[in-house]
Amino acid sequence: MKKHQGLDFWPILATASLLIKISGSIPLRPVLTGPDKAYLNSRVAFRCIAPDSPPPVTYELLKDSDVLVGRDIDPIGGQSVAFFLKVSAASDGSYHCRATAGGNTGVSNSIQLSVVTPASNTRVTSDPFPPVAYEGSRLVLSCDVQTGSHLSYTWLFNKKEVTSSALAFFHLAGNKLVMESVTPEHAGDYSCMAWSMVKDIRRFSGSQEVQVTIKVYVSKPRISFFIFKEGDSYRGNVTCWSSRGSPPVNFSLLVDDKEVGSITATDSLAAWFQVAVVPGLDMGVARCRVKSELQELISEPVNLEVVPVGGDVKVEVEHLYTAESKLAAARLSCHVSRGTFPYFSWLLNDTILPMSHEDSHIQTTLPHFALADQRRTLVLTKLSPEESGYYRCRARDQYDDSGPWVESAAELVQVTEVFLTTIEVITVAFCCFLLLALAAGSACVYKMFDHNQAHAHISPAKSEALPLSELTSGKLTDKSSTDCDVLN
Structure with missing residues (x-):
């Protein structure tokens, strides 16, 4: 009886041994957690764990293919292992961990670490340089940094942020602020900020302000003149001016196509010239000429002849x-x-x-x-x-x-208290004439109607007794019709 019980124990032991061997053949599935971005010179931690692995578990952190970054052991099992890393420029790459336990090895997921370099020495550059452009031309501002990666950019115009509502006025393209067709409203002070963000930490670098100047094309000059008496003689003062444009501009006075004076206006768009004038004499034809960097325009002529009153x-x-x-x-x-x-x-x-x-x-x-x-x-x-x-x-x-x-x-x-205008007089007279005509016409119609009624009551016998000669001689007349004819 005891010998039979001993024989039954060996199958149980063999089954347990088989189960141990089967469990040892289950592959390890380690999991790696850690950051995908990190600032340069910061410290980060990668953690690796292989759940349900028999102890001890050996962990290795590898970069890219097989570059060993660190190794650690979990002696009791079920614990994660941390690998601390000081981020340098060479830290950028792909990381994974490898776990070994009970003769089995497993490889974790990969994490791509990007090293973020904060912006430094930010400045605004322009094309064209210096940032001076004529209206209608193209101007591009760039936000340049000496060092920096993974950057975003914010632009300020006259100390106010350029938002999406102003993109009809500007165009953003990477680190550039583009103005396709500038107007005088684009003139002002511009600056930018280059910034990066890792988790909730933002680091930025701001530039100095750059003044953008928009020049306006000069309009066709105009000319005028007047004279004044100086002792016993007279002097003429000729004014040349443009209604719009950006100074400085040069004004020249031409008399009979010969230049007699030239002035550069730096703060305005006008210049004054004095010429000799004698009342009653023709002193020639004057014109104003204006020159800018890109333009040369001439005014209409004016005759320098002063005719006395x-x-x-x-x-x-x-x-x-x-x-x-x-x-x-x-x-x-x-x-x-x-x-x-x-x-x-x-x-x-x-x-x-x-x-x-x-x-x-x-x-x-x-x-x-x-x-x-x-x-x-x-x-x-x-x-x-x-x-x-x-x-x-x-x-x-x-x-x-x-x-x-x-x-x-x-x-x-002559102004009187009661004043009828010519239109009012004509209106009253016309109304009176119209009323008179209507009254006369009504009287004629009434008399004609009364006459017809009288003829309708004449007996036939009386009508037959009337000689034919009288009917044709015109002696029989219609009094009412004659009156109307006279009236008419």
């Missing part, structure tokens, strides 16, 4: 009406037959009107008026009987305060 002077009166055909104002214009620089003055009933309401020392009875077109036009802005009277204008040379005046004849402007 003289000849006939007259006043034209124009009445101004509202939409309801009510008289609202009156405009008086002064016309002089000749004179290059006339100076105008107005008189009401031989009293000089002030040239401005501030001339309080000049007494006038005209409280509502305005002057326009260099005092050539007098506007009576409010009409009342006070504005009635005789108006005259006079003119003299603007450049000679002591010169003689030429005067117009007086024009009467």
Whole structure:
């Protein structure tokens, strides 16, 4: 009996041994965890564990193919092993771990580690350089760093971040800020930040501000001139200017196509030249020429001939009406037959009107008026009987305060309390005529109708007794028809 029990124990022992051998043949499946990015010179840790492995377990951290980085042993099993690494430029690569236990070996997953170099020495460069461009041209700013990897870029325009809402104004391409067709609104101060991020840690490097200048093309120059008296002689002052453009620009004065002066305007778009002028004499044809880096333009000509004021002077009166055909104002214009620089003055009933309401020392009875077109036009802005009277204008040379005046004849402007306009008079007259015509027409129609009714009641016998000669001789007349014919 005991011998039989001993024989039964050996199969159990053989089965257990077989199970041990089978379990030892199960492959190891280690798992590697660790960062995929790390800053240069930082310290990182890779951890490797092979679950359900019999102890002891030997772990090896390998880089790329078979470069051994470190080895460690888990003597009790089920524990992870950490490999600490100081990140250098050579640390960039693929890492995996290898686990060995009970004569079996397994290889883990791979982790690609990228070494991130923080940005340093950031600056803004431009194309073209220096960052000066004419409107409509292309300008590109670059955010350059001396060292750095895995970088993102942020641009600032006049200390405000360039956001997606401004991308119609700018175009971002990598580290570049592109302006395809610049306008004066692109001018200002630009800076950039180059930055990188690992987990929640951001490191950045900012540049200095760079000023971008946008130049505007110069418009066609214009020319004007006036003269002034200097002792017993006269001098002409010619002005050359452009309405838009970016200084500095050079202005030249040409008289009969010969340059007589040149000025470089650095802070404005205008220049002034003095020329000799004699009233009554033709001193030639003047033009202005403007030059910039890319342009050369010439103005329209102006004749340097000063004609003294003289000849006939007259006043034209124009009445101004509202939409309801009510008289609202009156405009008086002064016309002089000749004179290059006339100076105008107005008189009401031989009293000089002030040239401005501030001339309080000049007494006038005209409280509502305005002057326009260099005092050539007098506007009576409010009409009342006070504005009635005789108006005259006079003119003299603007450049000679002591010169003689030429005067117009007086024009009467009559304003009454009850004033019917010409349109109103015509309207009333037309309405009266129309009513009269309607009344006359109605009377004729009534008489013709009454006459027809009378003929309808004549007996046939009486009609037959009427001699034929009388019917044809025209003695029988229709009184009502004759009256209508006369009326008509």
